[in-house]
Amino acid sequence: MRVIVLALLAFLSSCSSSTDDVFGTTSDGGADAAPFDDAGPTDSGTPAHERLYVGTGEYNGKQNWHGVLRFEDAAALDSTAFGPYTATSTIPIKSTTDSAGVKLNFAHGFYVWEARDEMYIATLFTRADNVECGPCDPMSPEQSGSVAVLSNISKAYGPQKVSRHLFGGDVPAQDATQINQPHGLWIDEGRDLLYVANTFGRKLLVFDKASTVSGNMPPSRILTSPQLGFPVFVFVEPSMDVMFIASMATPPIAPAPAILFYRNASHVDAAAEPDIRIMGPNTRLSAGNNQTTHNVWFDRTSKLLFVGHHTNEVLVYDLSKVDLENAGPMDLDLAPRVIDVSTSDADIPAWSVYGLFYVGAEDRLYVSTGHAMMGPSVGSPPNAVKVYDGVGSPMFSGREKPSRLIHWQNGNIYFPPQPLWVTRY
Numbered sequence: 001m002r003v004i005v006l007a008l009l010a011f012l013s014s015c016s017s018s019t020d021d022v023f024g025t026t027s028d029g030g031a032d033a034a035p036f037d038d039a040g041p042t043d044s045g046t047p048a049h050e051r052l053y054v055g056t057g058e059y060n061g062k063q064n065w066h067g068v069l070r071f072e073d074a075a076a077l078d079s080t081a082f083g084p085y086t087a088t089s090t091i092p093i094k095s096t097t098d099s100a101g102v103k104l105n106f107a108h109g110f111y112v113w114e115a116r117d118e119m120y121i122a123t124l125f126t127r128a129d130n131v132e133c134g135p136c137d138p139m140s141p142e143q144s145g146s147v148a149v150l151s152n153i154s155k156a157y158g159p160q161k162v163s164r165h166l167f168g169g170d171v172p173a174q175d176a177t178q179i180n181q182p183h184g185l186w187i188d189e190g191r192d193l194l195y196v197a198n199t200f201g202r203k204l205l206v207f208d209k210a211s212t213v214s215g216n217m218p219p220s221r222i223l224t225s226p227q228l229g230f231p232v233f234v235f236v237e238p239s240m241d242v243m244f245i246a247s248m249a250t251p252p253i254a255p256a257p258a259i260l261f262y263r264n265a266s267h268v269d270a271a272a273e274p275d276i277r278i279m280g281p282n283t284r285l286s287a288g289n290n291q292t293t294h295n296v297w298f299d300r301t302s303k304l305l306f307v308g309h310h311t312n313e314v315l316v317y318d319l320s321k322v323d324l325e326n327a328g329p330m331d332l333d334l335a336p337r338v339i340d341v342s343t344s345d346a347d348i349p350a351w352s353v354y355g356l357f358y359v360g361a362e363d364r365l366y367v368s369t370g371h372a373m374m375g376p377s378v379g380s381p382p383n384a385v386k387v388y389d390g391v392g393s394p395m396f397s398g399r400e401k402p403s404r405l406i407h408w409q410n411g412n413i414y415f416p417p418q419p420l421w422v423t424r425y
Helices: 002-012 345-350
Strands: 050-056 067-071 089-092 107-113 118-123 146-151 164-166 182-188 193-198 203-208 221-223 230-237 242-248 258-262 276-278 295-299 304-308 313-318 330-332 337-340 351-359 364-371 384-389 404-406 417-424
Touching: 050 107, 067 107, 107 417, 118 182, 118 193, 146 182, 193 230, 193 242, 203 230, 230 295, 242 295, 295 351, 304 351, 313 351, 345 351, 364 417, 384 417
Parallel strands: 107 182, 182 230, 276 330, 351 417
Antiparallel strands: 050 067, 050 417, 067 089, 107 118, 118 146, 146 164, 182 193, 193 203, 203 221, 230 242, 242 258, 258 276, 295 304, 304 313, 313 337, 351 364, 364 384, 384 404
16 A cells, blocks of 8 residues: 555646645625524525635645635536636645744645634644655654644635644654645534544544644544544534545455544544445446545435545435335445546546535535646646536436536636535525
């Protein structure tokens, strides 16, 4: 597995990008609006606007392609007709530092706590000495990464000062956080819990007091099941207290990519085994030329599970007939409905699904898609956020035309698109 990952990183490192930072235009864009309930239109009957955050970057700490872009009223953007657009704000991640001058590097995953107007970022390759790796070795404990918090995110513009930084430094033996290449994270806001998909540490870390945690702090709980493989993304449904983990295979213990389901998520600890595993030949998690199970998103109303796995496909699993409440364990070899983000059969190998965000009130799926031939392609287009409406319909499958394509003018610097977040106001 190590050989495969390192070969991939060497492959990606052959790509270069411009060294200039480009910022978008400034705009308040409704940022003062109060947080909303994702139930649909506002009380006045006016449809909610959508604020879109897009993280960009790839596996090379020396490149300047790492950023966070913000688009106000993304529901009105359609780059097929009017774009590319100038982002309302661009935050260059490598110019964003904590109070000690530590620079962030590659915001691979994030979560926006809207009521606090904070963005929690899972960073890769962040180091206290600010030495940049390239190519980067994700298995190296010296390239540990961190979890950083940015405040006033709905108005943030340009380089930022980190308000809190969960970071243990460059010496693994002195790192109490145990963070090692955290590709994704999630917050249970009501229980004030921070979940970290500690990818190349092969653990799931849970920190109490998510709203205040900072510094070289140890996790409150550590999930260490061998079945985790490389946990790439974590999604928590707080009302059900359930957790879904996107697991990248680590043979022979975790021999195949899988989606792991844990009940009683707020108390899961130690070597607990998953209650349900979605895995097997019918799942398509092993399809395509990259079996990185990258994203998972669950909608409790429709019981639909959306999965991205670094190919041209978004996999949609209907869990309405699966008993999510009672004790398992069980393995489910479910056949998904497939949404194909490619533009033709010929370019299927070039497309990769990087990030997902589902807006249940509108039955709308945001998908960040990157185009890669001999390394990530520069520009937007071809990199884009593709927006699909009506994805809950069982008839929605195949190479459906996106409702919108969102491109950005500084895509020659900030690419490919990775994590997504949408808030509505």
